[in-house]
Amino acid sequence: MDGLLYLEDGTVFRGRGFGYPRTSAGELVFNTSMTGYQEILTDPSYAGQIINFTYPLIGNYGITADDNESSRIHAFGMAAKNICFTPSNYRSVMTIDQWLFDMKVPGIFEIDTRALTRRIRSHGTVKCVISNQGLSPSEARDFCDQAVLRNDHMKRAGVRQRVRIGGTGRRVAVLDFGVKQNILRSLEKRNCDVYLFPYGSSADELMSVNPDGLFLTNGPGDPQEAAEAAAEVKKLMGRVPMFGICMGHQVLALAAGGKTFKMAYGHRGGNHGVYDKETGRSCITSQNHGYVVSAQSVILSGMEITHFNLNDGTVEGMRHNTWPIFSVQYHPEASPGPNDSDHLFDRFMDLMDRFSPNLRPAAAGGINTAKGGGHHA
Known part of the structure; x- marks a missing residue:
């Protein structure tokens, strides 16, 4: 799947999509943790947000049955540099790709997460659109303009x-x-x-x-x-x-x-x-x-x-x-x-x-x- 991340100022990051085919709007934030992506994505505090992971490899130890911090993923989407589709961990029960698909959450990878983080650090968190449904930048812009972000999650x-x-x-x-x-x-x-x-x-x-x-x-x-x-x-x-x-x-x-x-x-x-x-x-x-x-x-x-x-x-x-x-x-x-x-x-x-x-x-x-x-x- 083609992946696209559209920022409200018109900046576009293109990559590959994974997870559930969907288009979502949310507040773009970054997380600097080196491990714990499963706990982060299921943390209810991330409701309404799209997470850019600064650590370059996500999914390498898969998804376990015991590490959720709630019953579901609360983040509206995620972005990563690289996604591992063949995890190595005896506790793993599925890949992060399968998990996001089951939870109906879109993901994008093979983007420059360092540049994206520097953009957030320079200009602050921004409204953005994440899509792995082949949206064009103009379609993403229209989706972003129409999206209303809530602050009472x-x-x-x-x-x-x-x-x-x-x-x-x-x-x-x-x-x-x-x-x-x-x-x-x-x-x-x-x-x-x-x-x-x-x-x-x-x-x-x-x-x-x-x-x-x-x-x-x-x-x-x-x-x-x-x-x-x-x-x-x-x-x-x-x-x-x-x-x-x-x-x-x-x-x-x-x-x-x-x-x-x-x-x-x-x-x-x-x-x-x-x-x-x-x-x-x-x-x-x-x-x-x-x-x-x-x-x-x-x-x-x-x-x-x-x-x-x-x-x-x-x-x-x-x-x-x-x-x-x-x-x-x-x-x-x-x-x-x-x-x-x-x-x-x-x-x-x-x-x-x-x-x-x-x-x-x-x-x-x-x-x-x-x-x-x-x-x-």
Whole structure:
């Protein structure tokens, strides 16, 4: 199949198509991970996006039965330099070509992914069209002009109704914006009694299970489109310990009264350096986000910045100065990526043990950690 990638400024990249014969429009982004293409493509945070993989060989270890981060591919398409059609891996159950075909996702390869990445880094993320149906540039241009990109994918990326996931330990209400499975596995590993709630759940519904803590997940789209969720989370601040990751971090910032803004091309990959100012140590992190929290806005809203990105200085983590609330912009659950920050789940366990209204008597009017060790949150 002939493959074509058309950028909204008229730039055209030609290559060969694979996967499902289809034409899609989305936001073009790049990911710098060397492995983990299966986890990346099934990460719900990529809904609405077309991924350009910077690593030159994709598909060389095939597709396994156990490495999905959700039940399907959420990305709208993918581009690569080379695609391997004969993988070598005893765990492989199919090729990436077969997988994309089964998932009805288009792919294109044999394009200059380095030039494409440099284009994004110079001009920012752009709307684009991916096609492996033999479209001409003029047909792709018309398709691009007519396509309307949505920014509220977090409202549909998660569960549709409440789901309970095992465990007999700390009870955690999880507000699902498009959760990765390894986040849930990280909570299950700590024997948490997890209740997964869909987008649109009210504060009363989240508290109906009498949780020891509230977890806000990752997810796709513009956090400002999740205004309803931020309003409900605001009602719970000070009532229950909270931990947010990625979209959850941004929603927490909005709930506190802060602001978010769109980055030029975001952070996507498994090799991003982050500095933790509370420990004085740095770690390598897995990231996938196109929006970031405004530092000054959350500082003025009672939050303290705890983590910074070592490349551009953007906010990577924060905590509340009064309540047991903290969040990070990156992915401590990794998958793919390093496990440097897995301990943050243990920090959440510690917060629940110390400040859950169910596990410790709460002060009148809510939890107050100003004199109770909250600065370690």
